[in-house]
Amino acid sequence: MNVYTVEEMRERDRNTMIQHNMDILTLVDRATDEILDVLVSSICPQPEGKQFLVVCGKGNNGADGLSLAGKLKNLGSRVVAIMIQPQEFWSEEVRTLAHSLGEVFIWDEVSVERWDEWVAGSRYIVDAILGTGCRGEMEPAVAAAIAQINETGLPVISLDLPSGIRGNNGQACEIAIKATYTIVVDGYKTGNLMGSSSVYSGELLLTKEVGLWTSSNPDYKKTMLERNQQKLPSRSKAAHKYDFGKLVVIGGSRGMEGAGFLAAMAGLRTGCGVSQLLSCENWEARKMSFYPELMVDTFFDHQGLMEKLKKTNAVVFGPGTVYVERDVEYVQEIMESDIPLVLDGGAIPLLNDLRDRIQLSKHRLIVTPHTGEMARLFRVTSRDVLEDPVYFITSFLESYQVDLVMKGPCTVIASGQEMFFSYGPNSGMATAGSGDVLSGLIGGFLAQGCSNEEAMKSGVLVHQEAGNAARKIYGERSMTSTDILSNIYKGIHGLEQTIAEDVKG
Ligand SMILES: NC(=O)C1=CN([C@@H]2O[C@H](COP(=O)(O)OP(=O)(O)OC[C@H]3O[C@@H](n4cnc5c(N)ncnc54)[C@H](O)[C@@H]3O)[C@@H](O)[C@H]2O)[C@H](O)CC1
Numbered sequence: 001m002n003v004y005t006v007e008e009m010r011e012r013d014r015n016t017m018i019q020h021n022m023d024i025l026t027l028v029d030r031a032t033d034e035i036l037d038v039l040v041s042s043i044c045p046q047p048e049g050k051q052f053l054v055v056c057g058k059g060n061n062g063a064d065g066l067s068l069a070g071k072l073k074n075l076g077s078r079v080v081a082i083m084i085q086p087q088e089f090w091s092e093e094v095r096t097l098a099h100s101l102g103e104v105f106i107w108d109e110v111s112v113e114r115w116d117e118w119v120a121g122s123r124y125i126v127d128a129i130l131g132t133g134c135r136g137e138m139e140p141a142v143a144a145a146i147a148q149i150n151e152t153g154l155p156v157i158s159l160d161l162p163s164g165i166r167g168n169n170g171q172a173c174e175i176a177i178k179a180t181y182t183i184v185v186d187g188y189k190t191g192n193l194m195g196s197s198s199v200y201s202g203e204l205l206l207t208k209e210v211g212l213w214t215s216s217n218p219d220y221k222k223t224m225l226e227r228n229q230q231k232l233p234s235r236s237k238a239a240h241k242y243d244f245g246k247l248v249v250i251g252g253s254r255g256m257e258g259a260g261f262l263a264a265m266a267g268l269r270t271g272c273g274v275s276q277l278l279s280c281e282n283w284e285a286r287k288m289s290f291y292p293e294l295m296v297d298t299f300f301d302h303q304g305l306m307e308k309l310k311k312t313n314a315v316v317f318g319p320g321t322v323y324v325e326r327d328v329e330y331v332q333e334i335m336e337s338d339i340p341l342v343l344d345g346g347a348i349p350l351l352n353d354l355r356d357r358i359q360l361s362k363h364r365l366i367v368t369p370h371t372g373e374m375a376r377l378f379r380v381t382s383r384d385v386l387e388d389p390v391y392f393i394t395s396f397l398e399s400y401q402v403d404l405v406m407k408g409p410c411t412v413i414a415s416g417q418e419m420f421f422s423y424g425p426n427s428g429m430a431t432a433g434s435g436d437v438l439s440g441l442i443g444g445f446l447a448q449g450c451s452n453e454e455a456m457k458s459g460v461l462v463h464q465e466a467g468n469a470a471r472k473i474y475g476e477r478s479m480t481s482t483d484i485l486s487n488i489y490k491g492i493h494g495l496e497q498t499i500a501e502d503v504k505g
C-alpha cells in the first residue's frame with residue numbers, strides 16, 4: 001500500500017490525464033466507483049432507502065461528493081446535496097456534476113429549520129468539502145459548515161481527508177471535521193497518517209487503486225509497513241544460547257536504571273540468547289536487577305567497555321543516559337568495531353558530534369528519535385518537524401547517512417530511498433519507557449543477525465502489536481511499558497502466524 005505526499009498525488013493526477021488521456025471527470029468517476037465500493041462493503045451494506053447528507057466544496061473533493069451522491073441515488077438512497085460556495089466559485093467539473101444531480105442547495109441559503117430537518121432524516125453525513133487542496137486560513141463559510149456538521153452527532157464519512165486536515169502533515173486547521181470514517185482515495189496521503197489526523201479521521205478505509213499513473217522511480221518510495229513483509233530469524237532446536245546472539249544495552253545511568261532494564265529485557269523477549277545491561281560508572285544498577293535472566297555490569301573507561309563487548313552481536317546505546325560528551329568516544333569505538341549499533345535516548349544528540357565520522361562505521365547506524373529528539377538534532381522546534389515531517393525525514397537521511405526510526409502515533413522507518421509508515425494510534429504507547437522497549441526490540445533482532453531493515457520492521461511491528469495487546473488488558477490510560485514488555489510475545493506470535501500463513505499460502 002503506497003503513501004504519497006500531496007505534490008506526488010498532483011503529479012500522478014497530471015500524468016494520468018496526459019499519458020492516459022483522461023479528464024478530471026473520468027478520474028472522479030473512477031474514484032467514486034471505488035469509494036462507493038468501500039462505503040457499501042465496510043460502512044453501510046444497504047444504502048437503499050437511507051438518506052445521505054452530502055456537503056461539498058468547490059474543488060475536486062466536492063466533485064467526489066457530487067459524483068458519489070449521484071451513484072447513491074442510483075442505488076435507491078435519498079440524497080441531500082449542499083454546496084458550501086455559491087455557483088460563481090464552482091469548478092467546471094463541479095458545475096457539470098451538480099447539473100446532472102438535479103437539486104443542489106447552497107449553504108448560505110439553507111434555513112436552520114431545513115438543516116435540522118435534513119439532519120433528523122439522515123443516516124450519514126458525507127464530508128466532501130476539502131481534501132488535499134486544503135491550505136491557508138479557513139474561509140468563514142467553510143469553518144461554519146464544519147462546526148455545524150460536528151455538532152450533529154451523525155456518523156460522518158469524510159472523503160480522502162477530514163476537511164480541515166492538511167494533506168501533507170495531518171495538522172488540523174483552526175477547525176476540522178471529526179469523522180467517523182475516512183475513505184482514502186487510491187493511496188494514503190502522508191497527512192492521513194501523521195500529525196493530528198488520528199484524532200479526526202475515525203476509521204481509515206482505503207479504496208482500491210483507481211488506475212492513476214505511478215512513478216516507477218520516486219525520490220523516496222513510501223509504503224505502509226505490513227506484517228507479511230517480515231521474516232523472523234530461524235531457530236535450531238540444537239542451538240546454544242550464543243547461537244541466538246548477545247545484545248548489550250548501554251544505559252541505565254543513575255536514576256534511570258529502569259530504561260536500561262526495559263530495553264535489555266525487550267531484546268531478550270525477541271529470542272536473542274543473552275542480554276546484558278552495561279551501565280557507565282553505576283554500581284547501583286548491578287544491585288537492582290529486576291530481572292534475573294539479565295546480566296548486569298558496569299564499566300569505567302573505553303578499554304573496559306570494549307573488553308565487555310567481546311562476543312557481543314548488537315549494542316543499543318542510550319536508554320536511560322543523558323548527553324555527555326565523553327560518550328562520543330565510546331560510540332565511535334563501537335562504530336569502528338564490527339558490532340551493529342542502535343542509538344537511542346540520551347545517545348541521539350551525539351549524532352551531531354559524530355557527523356564526520358559516521359562513514360567509519362562498518363554497519364549503518366540505526367537512530368530512533370521521537371519528534372522532539374529529531375527537532376533538537378536540527379536545532380529547530382518539534383512544531384517545525386510536525387509541520388513538515390517528510391522534509392525532516394529526508395533531510396535526516398541525507399545529512400547523517402544513517403537508518404531512522406522516527407517514533408510517534410505513526411512511526412516512520414526510513415532507510416536509503418525508502419520509507420515505511422506504521423500507523424497504529426494508541427495513546428497508551430505515549431508512556432515512559434515505551435521507546436526503550438522499542439530500541440531493545442530492534443537490538444534483539446539485530447543480535448540474532450537480522451539486517452537493519454528487518455530488525456527495524458520487526459521491532460516496530462512487534463512493539464505496536466504488544467502495545468495493542470496491553471491496551472486490551474489495561475486500557476490506554478493505565479497501560480505502562482512493563483505491560484508492553486510482557487505482551488511482546490503476542491507481537492511475536494502475530495508475526496510467526498503471518499509467516500506461517502504465507503508459507504502455507
Ligand atoms: N488524486 C486523486 O487520485 C484524485 C483526487 N480527487 C479528489 O480531489 C481532491 C483534491 O482536489 P483539489 O481540487 O485539488 O482540492 P480540494 O477539493 O481539496 O479543495 C480545493 C478548493 O478548496 C479551496 N480551499 C483550499 N483551502 C481552503 C481553506 N482553508 N478554506 C476554504 N477553502 C479552501 C481551494 O481554493 C480550492 O478551490 C482529493 O482530495 C480527492 O478527494 C479526485 O477524486 C480525482 C482523483
Ligand SMILES: [K+]
Nearest residue numbers: 130159161163
Ligand atoms: K473531505
